[in-house]
Amino acid sequence: MRMVLYASLLVIALVALWLLLPTQSQAATTHHVTIDAAQYEFSPGRIEVAQGDEVIITLTASDVVHGLYLDGYDIEQQVLPGVSQQIRFFADQPGKFRYRCSVSCGALHPFMIGELVVSSNAPFRQAVAAVLLAVAGSIFYLSRFRSSQNEQGSETTRA
Amino acid sequence: MMKRERLARLLVLGIFVALPLALLGYQYGLRPLTAPHRVIDIVAAAPEAGGFQPDSIQVQTGETVTLRFSAPDVTHGIAIGPGLGIDIGSVEPGQVREITLTFDHAGTFTFYCNTWCSRDHWRMRGVLSVYDTDGSLPAPSRDPVIDQLVAEGVDIDAAHSGQTNHTEAVALVPSPERGAVLLPNLTVPHEVGNSQRRRTHTLAEAAALLQAANPTASEQDVIDAAAALWLPSPAPPADTARLYQQNCAACHGETGSGQSLSTITTASEPAAFADFSYMLHMRSDVLYAKIRRGGMGTDMPNFGTLFMPDETWALVDYLWGLTLAAE
Amino acid sequence: MAADTRVDVLRRLPLLARLLKSRAFQPALMLLTLFVFTLAILTGWFGTPAGSRNFGIVFVWIVWWALLIVILVPFFGRLWCMICPIPAPGEWLQRRGIIRRAPGKLRSLHRRWDRRLKNMWLQNFGFLTIATFSAIILTRPNISAWVLFGFIVLAIVLSLIFDNRVFCRYVCPVGGFIGLYAMMAPIELRARDCAACKAHRTKDCVTGSAAGYGCPWMVYPGNLQRNTYCGLCMECLKTCPKDNITIRVRPVGADLLVMKEHRLDEAYKAFIMLACALLYSVVLLGPWGWLKDAANMESLPAWAAYAAAFWGINLLVLPGMFGGVTIIARFAAKQTAPLRQLFIDYAYALVPLGLAAWIAFSLGFVFANGSYALSVISDPFGWGWNLFGTAELSWTPILPGAVNLLQMGVLTGGLLFGINVIHRVAAHHSPGRALHATLPFAGLLTTLTLVFLWLYLG
Incomplete structure (x- = not known):
């Protein structure tokens, strides 16, 4: 029984380590994306590109003045309805970066958010790996070192 | 202990009574009273939420006033015209933008939003009346160009699309550059060469006159030569592009494609200036009149109370630029 | 888990103990927060409807919220409840004094709070109700201000009908989750020696004394085992004649395992x-x-x-x-x-x-x-x-x-x-x-x- 548990923990740990392996990179491409900003949504709300790709965004606004601020890349661009804007950058950092409306556009303006995911999204893989390793480690610790205390489990209730 | 208690009670009184009185008293009482001249607070809201409040302001010539615009909802752009050259720029929600003005001559002006802010954006206008010291207000002057069109019996609002006689010409793509090269070798009739006359006649008619004067020239040559004549020279000033983007682009498209914002629903399709077949039979003075007077039965607003005549002509030139540079 | 891993803060910091025992300490902080709170309501009512430019929205839902959930609750438990302005006017009316210890009983209708409501259910449903409208309340200064105003009015009304902090303990939607998460905090207010409390006959911490009021949160500090319902108001610190109440640094989350509660x-x-x-x-x-x-x-x-x-x-x-x-x-x-x-x-x-x-x-x-x-x-x-x-x-x-x-x-x-x-x-x-x-x-x-x-x- 214990062996089954340890084997499962090992599998979890291996999955975590696999997540940490570097992924093979593909040749960089250029993405042309049109992002339309309207209360209170960017369409598309999620863009996925690979690390190293060039991203050319045509930004439009279809109801009121909006803006786009891209976390992590420190890009800011206002956009008026009817007059489109171009944003161009290289997705050199991996991870998920939110683009937020940067011009107050109404009540829910602070929550007008889109997501740029630069794969292979190493920070997310690392975070998942860290959680899996931590959980496996903590279960291992509990089974190995805390089980001897089990008979005195009632110590947890104090008078 | 009682001393501290009394102090605490005083502080509570201060927070509940003195704090509101001081803040509101300053803003609504003391501040306007102590200002060196009249201060007018104007809320700039989208028309659906009330538009400008107030939307009518009266001042005297020689009087100094400060206009303070604040936006409660979305970003607006504030300008005052015609002929004042005042563009305060964008007013973001929660911000206050102010301007202090002294008028030296009487007249009726319009303060308006020049940033698309809602479906009814163009209704966001207010009247600024500057009275003479004797209390009179000059009557608005008539526009001779529009008067002339009316006298001629031209229907400014006639539908233009689909009434093409020269269907063959529509297939042609005009090249003003090529036309400019051809022009010196062509016989240009007197009427076509007159730039004032070009404003009151269509490009199609000029092409027909050119063709009659130069029977050997090909249809393409004729169209190109006419296009070269119609291409505004010199090009309209840079301000005009901004004027177009602020006031026209949201409906007619940045490039004059007629493709408007997805959220705009106009009674009829916005005119496409990039469409040569539309412009081929369009007189410049009719375009001018449409801009100044608005389009009856369409959602085209009037801009005559915002722009000067020369600004309007520059816009017409800009439209021709969109048509002829589009290819 | 043993008590000896806990550090008696007040014994180590006698100056802090003196400060906390001062009758002016809590009201002074409350006056400060009441000032900000009143300003938040005024800006909500009279200021710009643009939330991101309105003090009420920004200071309540960004600054206060961040302070509360990222710092105050995880590290200090119910510390916010000690300085919260919402129950302050009601409590002062009830006590007929802000700083002084007014003699005699509290002034209210002395109604009994219904036994079936002596739990967190009202707070659970109150929080859910507010949360259902959160996109509205968090972003509209005017509505936000009315909600805050409603809270303070409700707290006053309840303090006129019922003794003590009934609003905080059973009604306040924020108080509910602060109580829950205060169990995680590494600090606690406890009796140093529970046996001494048991032996103490007058139980001044419950009944009150000339030095202070009986526990406004209606808990018995003598056998307090969790932070959940202790509002850190420090009245028991003042009333205990045996100096048996203290604040301790303790292992994080210790309260979670008090199974019988x-x-x-x-x-x-x-x-x-x-x-x-x-x-x-x-x-x-x-x-x-x-x-x-x-x-x-x-x-x-x-x-x-x-x-x-x-x-x-x-x-x-x-x-x-x-x-x-x-x-x-x-x-x-x-x-x-x-x-x-x-x-x-x-x-x-x-x-x-x-x-x-x-x-x-x-x-x-x-x-x-x-x-x-x-x-x-x-x-x-x-x-x-x-x-x-x-x-x-x-x-x-x-x-x-x-x-x-x-x-x-x-x-x-x-x-x-x-x-x-x-x-x-x-x-x-x-x-x-x-x-x-x-x-x-x-x-x-x-x-x-x-x-x-x-x-x-x-």
Whole structure:
């Protein structure tokens, strides 16, 4: 029984380590994306590109003045309805970066958010790996070192 | 202990009574009273939420006033015209933008939003009346160009699309550059060469006159030569592009494609200036009149109370630029 | 777990003890927060409707909220309740004094609070109700101000009808979750020697004395074992003639394992808070505009569906999933305690994870929008003032890169702590087979954590 548990923990740990392996990179491409900003949504709300790709965004606004601020890349661009804007950058950092409306556009303006995911999204893989390793480690610790205390489990209730 | 208690009670009184009185008293009482001249607070809201409040302001010539615009909802752009050259720029929600003005001559002006802010954006206008010291207000002057069109019996609002006689010409793509090269070798009739006359006649008619004067020239040559004549020279000033983007682009498209914002629903399709077949039979003075007077039965607003005549002509030139540079 | 690992702060810092025993200390802080609170209501009523430029919205829902959930609650438990301005006017009216100890009884109608309401259920439903309208309340200065005003009026009315802090203890929707998460805090107010309290006949901490009032939170400090219902008002510190009350630094989350105090209303508070953190992360911080439109009441049917889903997930889906896992765990570990008891006991493992989730969620918008605080402090009403020269500072997200790392760290910490709580609860119910009950819950908690991670990082 214990062996089954340890084997499962090992599998979890291996999955975590696999997540940490570097992924093979593909040749960089250029993405042309049109992002339309309207209360209170960017369409598309999620863009996925690979690390190293060039991203050319045509930004439009279809109801009121909006803006786009891209976390992590420190890009800011206002956009008026009817007059489109171009944003161009290289997705050199991996991870998920939110683009937020940067011009107050109404009540829910602070929550007008889109997501740029630069794969292979190493920070997310690392975070998942860290959680899996931590959980496996903590279960291992509990089974190995805390089980001897089990008979005195009632110590947890104090008078 | 009682001393501290009394102090605490005083502080509570201060927070509940003195704090509101001081803040509101300053803003609504003391501040306007102590200002060196009249201060007018104007809320700039989208028309659906009330538009400008107030939307009518009266001042005297020689009087100094400060206009303070604040936006409660979305970003607006504030300008005052015609002929004042005042563009305060964008007013973001929660911000206050102010301007202090002294008028030296009487007249009726319009303060308006020049940033698309809602479906009814163009209704966001207010009247600024500057009275003479004797209390009179000059009557608005008539526009001779529009008067002339009316006298001629031209229907400014006639539908233009689909009434093409020269269907063959529509297939042609005009090249003003090529036309400019051809022009010196062509016989240009007197009427076509007159730039004032070009404003009151269509490009199609000029092409027909050119063709009659130069029977050997090909249809393409004729169209190109006419296009070269119609291409505004010199090009309209840079301000005009901004004027177009602020006031026209949201409906007619940045490039004059007629493709408007997805959220705009106009009674009829916005005119496409990039469409040569539309412009081929369009007189410049009719375009001018449409801009100044608005389009009856369409959602085209009037801009005559915002722009000067020369600004309007520059816009017409800009439209021709969109048509002829589009290819 | 033994008491000797705890550090008696007041013995080490006698100056702090003197300060806390001063009758002027709490009212002084309350006056300060009351000033800010009144300003928040005034700006909400009279200032600009643009939330990001209104002091009321920015200082309540960004500055105060960040302070509360990221610092005050995790590190100091109910410290906010000590300085909260909302019950202050009512309490002062009741006491007929702000600083002084007025002689005699409290002034109110002395009505008895209904026994059936002596729990967190009102707070649970109050929080859910506010949360259902959160997209409206958080973003409209005027509505926000009316809600705050409503709170203070309700607190005054209740203090005129009932003795003591009935509002804080049983009604305040914020007080409920602060109490729940205060169990995690590394500080506690306790009796130094419970035996001395037991032997003490007059029990001044309950009845009050010339030095101070009887516990306004209606707890008996003598055998206080959890932070949940102690508002840190320090009255018992003043009234105890034996100087037997102190503040201690203690292991984080120690209160979670006080099994005999576990109750269903508190368990549900844990479910509701965790589910709300998840739903807020999806609705407010996610990229889905249609959800925001529904939450923003753009159309009534969409909002009704949203509200129904919101309540369903809070009250049925998450507790249902948790109940299912409890059944599996009970079977696997051959536990004999009633299912209801186990369901309640294990639910306390959601407290660390829930707090971590709220911190992670709050970091997600506090760093992004914190810079608004600088501009509204110079122009609280959006009237074009510039008191400190910062009114025109533009919105700039702070440290967007660090947020993800912090979120990951906090969530992992909450998860591990939760698994540890599960294991201890399991060891209590089935000493020999604690791990058997731990594993299914570890699976559930890990899955929930990964969902949060996906929302923030994936």
